[in-house]
Amino acid sequence: MSKVGIVGVGQSKFVRAYPGSIREMVFESFKEAMADANMTTKNIDATIVCSAPEYDKQRSPSGVFAEYLGLNPQPTFYVESLCSSSTTGVRLAYSMIKAGLHDVVMVLGFQKMSEISAAESQERMGRGADIQWESPFGTMMPAYYAMFARGHMAKFGTTMDDLALVRLKASKYAVFNDRAMIRKELTMDALQAPNPMANILSSPLRVGDCCSNADGSSCVILANEEKAKEFSRKPVWIKGLGSASASVNMAGRDSFYSLPAATEAARRAYAMAGMKPENIDVAEVHDCFTIAEIMAYESLGFAKPGEGPALIRAKETYKEGRIPVNVDGGLLSKGHPVGATGGSQIRAIVLQLRGDAGDMQVKDPSIGLVHNVGGVGLYANVTILGRE
Amino acid sequence: MSKKEIDNRFSKFGAVSFTGITRINDFIGYLEQGKLMGTKCKKCGIKYFPPRADCAHSLDSDMEWFEVTGAGKLLSFSTLTFAPTGFTQDLPYTIAVLDYGDYKVFGRVDKAVPENELSVGMEMKTVVQKLPNDQLTYVFQKA
Numbered sequence: 001m002s003k004v005g006i007v008g009v010g011q012s013k014f015v016r017a018y019p020g021s022i023r024e025m026v027f028e029s030f031k032e033a034m035a036d037a038n039m040t041t042k043n044i045d046a047t048i049v050c051s052a053p054e055y056d057k058q059r060s061p062s063g064v065f066a067e068y069l070g071l072n073p074q075p076t077f078y079v080e081s082l083c084s085s086s087t088t089g090v091r092l093a094y095s096m097i098k099a100g101l102h103d104v105v106m107v108l109g110f111q112k113m114s115e116i117s118a119a120e121s122q123e124r125m126g127r128g129a130d131i132q133w134e135s136p137f138g139t140m141m142p143a144y145y146a147m148f149a150r151g152h153m154a155k156f157g158t159t160m161d162d163l164a165l166v167r168l169k170a171s172k173y174a175v176f177n178d179r180a181m182i183r184k185e186l187t188m189d190a191l192q193a194p195n196p197m198a199n200i201l202s203s204p205l206r207v208g209d210c211c212s213n214a215d216g217s218s219c220v221i222l223a224n225e226e227k228a229k230e231f232s233r234k235p236v237w238i239k240g241l242g243s244a245s246a247s248v249n250m251a252g253r254d255s256f257y258s259l260p261a262a263t264e265a266a267r268r269a270y271a272m273a274g275m276k277p278e279n280i281d282v283a284e285v286h287d288c289f290t291i292a293e294i295m296a297y298e299s300l301g302f303a304k305p306g307e308g309p310a311l312i313r314a315k316e317t318y319k320e321g322r323i324p325v326n327v328d329g330g331l332l333s334k335g336h337p338v339g340a341t342g343g344s345q346i347r348a349i350v351l352q353l354r355g356d357a358g359d360m361q362v363k364d365p366s367i368g369l370v371h372n373v374g375g376v377g378l379y380a381n382v383t384i385l386g387r388e
Numbered sequence: 389m390s391k392k393e394i395d396n397r398f399s400k401f402g403a404v405s406f407t408g409i410t411r412i413n414d415f416i417g418y419l420e421q422g423k424l425m426g427t428k429c430k431k432c433g434i435k436y437f438p439p440r441a442d443c444a445h446s447l448d449s450d451m452e453w454f455e456v457t458g459a460g461k462l463l464s465f466s467t468l469t470f471a472p473t474g475f476t477q478d479l480p481y482t483i484a485v486l487d488y489g490d491y492k493v494f495g496r497v498d499k500a501v502p503e504n505e506l507s508v509g510m511e512m513k514t515v516v517q518k519l520p521n522d523q524l525t526y527v528f529q530k531a
Contacts, residue, residue, distance in 0.1 A: 117473075119471070119472055119473045119476070120472075120473050122470070122471075122473075127406065131406040132398075132407040132410065132438070133438040133494065134494055135402075135404075136401055136402020136403060136405050137402055137403070137494070137495060137496050137525075138403055138404070138472060138474070138475030138478060138481060138496075139472075140468070140470075140471070142470075143466045143468050143483055146466035147464040147465065147466045147483070147485070151463065151508065154464070154508035200469055201468075201469060202466045202469065202470070203469075203503065204466075249494065250485050250492075250494045251437060251438060251485060251492040251494045253485075253492075256463050256485070
């Protein structure tokens with residue numbers, strides 16, 4: 001069986017408001033990934049562009065990027081699955097390469113959230129949920145995840161301090177990540193009143209439990225085994241891809257303490273890779289909210305259901321712990337430019353497996369995992385990567 | 389020449405509706421009568437809330453209406469202190485899900501019920517409400 005490798009990764013610095021247009025913002029991650037892969041535009045056989053379209057002013061951005069990045073006349077198209085769009089792009093790139101359609105495929109993720117106001121973005125984000133049956137009640141993403149935080153607390157006794165620990169860990173590692181938006185280490189005091197991060201946004205979640213909108217782009221270049229070995233000194237191989245979905249309407253969910261799509265995506269990824277949670281040396285999980293990281297530990301089998309809080313309390317997900325998670329600051333500190341996030345997570349794991357993660361480097365990892373979730377667990381992609 | 393009348397009753401649903409035309413517009417007719425209704429597939433008997441025009445299980449569109457009655461269990465809830473565009477005047481408000489066994493209902497908790505009186509697992513009922521702007525909705529009250 002021929003392998004598919006990742007030969008180049010790039011990410012723009014995630015910022016509150018990017019001082020340029022979307023094509024210029026995408027150029028930043030594109031340039032880094034191209035240099036990383038030692039490639040020229042002639043080597044890119046096809047490009048998949050990913051974002052959450054509700055925030056985009058530009059319709060059909062693929063054409064704009066292909067022209068600006070010099071990728072004409074090669075094919076380009078667009079795909080979305082909300083916040084998991086760019087790992088959906090990776091999944092598609094993998095299948096096109098495996099099918100023999102292309103040798104090298106680029107996945108470009110981007111979002112320029114600053115083009116619209118925070119309230120407007122929440123309204124549009126709410127429209128990623130069910131517009132017929134739920135948006136009329138005034139829903140928004142933090143409120144949905146807050147319902148899962150409340151459910152986890154009621155079922156397992158999870159506390160506000162447990163949630164805060166996730167934010168503190170994220171802040172600690174973002175200090176070392178030059179691409180992160182918020183690079184200040186926080187103490188427990190920051191999440192206590194009267195500090196602004198302690199203000200309740202949607203009960204029980206505080207402002208500090210939520211990631212921030214950001215502008216940014218990511219770029220991942222995938223290649224078949226032959227090209228990967230030709231171009232890359234240290235290709236990172238795709239070992240497992242799991243993808244799943246769940247009811248868009250919360251009335252269709254069985255519980256409010258886990259995301260079944262993420263659990264199912266993890267099961268499929270482990271099965272494809274022939275691996276177990278114990279095989280994972282380092283992971284990036286979709287911590288759009290603190291509770292989301294705790295649920296991720298449980299979906300991925302790093303902890304049993306209800307035991308996610310114990311994992312963070314024991315610092316097992318710190319860099320020196322049993323299973324380091326989000327040691328690049330996660331979405332909580334990096335910021336969350338929706339369509340770019342999955343690619344940024346892939347980049348973080350690729351750098352870890354190559355030993356190129358600098359001050360964030362985990363000791364000698366050989367297998368890494370990316371957990372990327374779209375909507376309130378509406379879509380989920382779990383990707384397992386390896387050095388061999 | 390008379391134009392064919394468009395049935396866009398669904399635009400009356402909720403504080404702000406994003407949908408006008410749907411094949412289950414009678415849902416609004418029932419709300420006007422004070423009834424909250426779901427649909428049941430006549431072929432396979434599955435009950436749907438929110439109501440659906442089509443059953444993906446039996447691939448059939450022969451549905452009948454049933455009324456949401458009695459009490460459901462509060463599965464989870466959250467009170468918003470920041471709202472999306474169009475809902476700021478309603479703040480603070482609480483969204484929640486009730487479990488009725490065969491189906492679940494997503495909606496808002498009645499403003500008359502303070503958040504500190506809510507707890508996961510408590511029994512609540514669903515009541516149809518007319519909003520000041522003539523829009524129709526439903527809210528959860530203590531059972």
